[in-house]
Amino acid sequence: MVNPKTKKMFGDILVEGGLITPTQLHQALAYAREREIKLGMALQELGFVNELAVAKTLATQLAMPFLDLEKIVIDAEIVILVPELTARKYKVLAIGRKPGEMLVAFADPLNIFAVDEITRILQSKVVICVAVESRISAAIDRIYTSSERQAPLEGSAEESLAVSAVNDLLLQAVRQEASDIHLEPTELGLRARFRVDGIMRLIKEFPQDLQPSIVSRIKVMSQLDIGEKRKPQDGRFEAPVSGKSFDVRVSTLPTNYGEKIVMRLLDKSKVKIELTELGLTPEQQTIFEKHLAYPHEIILVTGPTGSGKTTTLYAALNRINSIQKNIITVEDPIEYELAGVNQVQVNPKAQLSFASALRSILRQDPDIIMIGEIRDVETAEIAIQAALTGHLVLSTLHTNDACGAISRLIDMSIPPFLIASALGTVIAQRLVRVLCTDCRESFNPPAKVQEDLGLEYSEQLILHRSKGCPKCDNSGYKGRIAIYEILPITNAIQALIMVKASSHELFRQAIKEGFTSLHTSGIEKLLAGVTSIDEVMRVTMDARE
Secondary structure: OOOOOOOOOHHHHHHHOOOOOHHHHHHHHHHHHHHOOOHHHHHHHOOOOOHHHHHHHHHHHOOOOEOOOOOOOOOHHHHOOOOHHHHHHHOEEEEEEEOOEEEEEEOOOOOHHHHHHHHHHHOOEEEEEEOOHHHHHHHHHHHHHHOOOOOOOOOOHHHHHHHHHHHHHHHHHHHOOEEEEEEEEOOOEEEEEEEEOOEEEEEEEEEHHHHHHHHHHHHHHOOOOOOOOOOOEEEEEEEEEOOEEEEEEEEEEEEOOEEEEEEEEEEHHHHHOOHHHOOOOHHHHHHHHHHHOOOOEEEEEEOOOOOOHHHHHHHHHHHHOOOOOOEEEEEOOOOOOOOOOEEEEOEHHHOEOHHHHHHHHOOOOOOEEEEOOOOOHHHHHHHHHHHHOOOEEEEEEOOOOHHHHHHHHHHOOOOHHHHHHHEEEEEEEEEEEEEOOOOOEEEOOOHHHHHHOOOOOOOOOOEEEOOOOHHHOOOOEEEEEEEEEEEEOOHHHHHHHHOOOOHHHHHHHHHHOOOOOHHHHHHHHHHOOOOOHHHHHHHHOOOOO
16 A cells, blocks of 8 residues: 655645745635635635646655646556546546556545555555646546446456446446436346436346346445345435536335336536526516515425426525525435535434424524425425514425415415415426437428417428437437426415415416416427427426416
8 A cells, every 4th residue: 555655734735835825825724614625626716826836836745756647648548447436536547557566646645545545446556646637637538438448357257347337327327417327127137227308218238147236336335234125225425427526316125026226316516506597587587586585485396306396496595695694404305515505404213304394493593494395284384484484485395387386285274364475486397308409400380280389370480309319319309498487476366365266266367467387488498499399298288378
């Protein structure tokens, strides 16, 4: 095992090297703590240093070689001796070898865990070199993406095949932008499917004899009990893939042919999504932001599972988050960690439900409360009381449309006057697939199709449809965008709530006030060439007109 030649702190090394002053170090440390980032990144964001200067100073102070990766020839056969996930996790690159030694470039040579792991994998003495992190990442992207070769297998054949299989699945899932990986045992083996843009795709079939090793590998990564096969288990692990950090949520379920595993991939970079990126029209965004500025009311986001409700809530929190506000969430599970936000995980085993957590949160002097989901009467009642006592409350509800959310609350036996007083606006949403811009084709839809869409017939109407090409895996689509309907609780809507009006009555009144339905929002995306007729009809078939 090889260890770095010093135990000095990174910041002290930069000060000794004359790269920064002690005052700048203290400023950067405070900046890094406040934003929960590494010191090196803080120094760069503050403009005190650049990547190249940091790397060269580290090399000089640690008496290690500095490698300029732009000026050397990199042997891909050597690079792939280190698995891609490991290389990305530790930002390392195997450069060359000679008898008994391996030359490896590190972005952080002080990371003893990285040095130990690379030494274990290469089974050789490691000569530590220092290189610029961005150049290491660029080389990893270039070499691993283009290389179809695999590193030599380690351990037993089955274990090595399982490690390679899981790594390949994760890499392929990230490249296809899959949200979930499904591993399903069948009579003949193990079937792998990805959910991409909301649709399941068959990816690969593994032989039956490899199934136990793959399942065990994922369980080990997720810190689950590999001996327990009769009960469902939940776990998680972090995976740096293709330059991004993913939080992988793992769920196991016993079936008649073995354990089914679902891995949900959460891209941590998406936690910073903004309202402008969601798909709201300018008018809808104006309404949403106006209600986010109100100090006390409930904003409800509705839609089926997988419609992007949590993403919308996180984008809203990003917009209103500030050091002057105490924001607390209660979630199940916490999908992304939000800087500056106090997040509470529901824990049934500890009797910490949405309702019980909310009662405690209200004693924590919050300004804004986000509830992952209103599932029962008790949670709904506490949320309403929180809004009536001066808190902005954001939450979700499972209903098909915005008007249906009001009927659901009434069905929960919430007094109508409380609903009318506390509810500020209801947002319903769906996700439609976006047409691949490389292969979409235009056409003039027949009169019957235009009529079915509710459009006035025009011979000049041009819409777009999917075709399929290698860039979209022949699906015709690449990515998804949300369509919305936003129902502000106006005086007229409040009056209807007070008399327990039906969803149809609420909908008719909303239309009179300029309400844009989900179907109409979908048509707007269709006319703009963003999506297809099939997508609009698929996700809005239950929307009212």
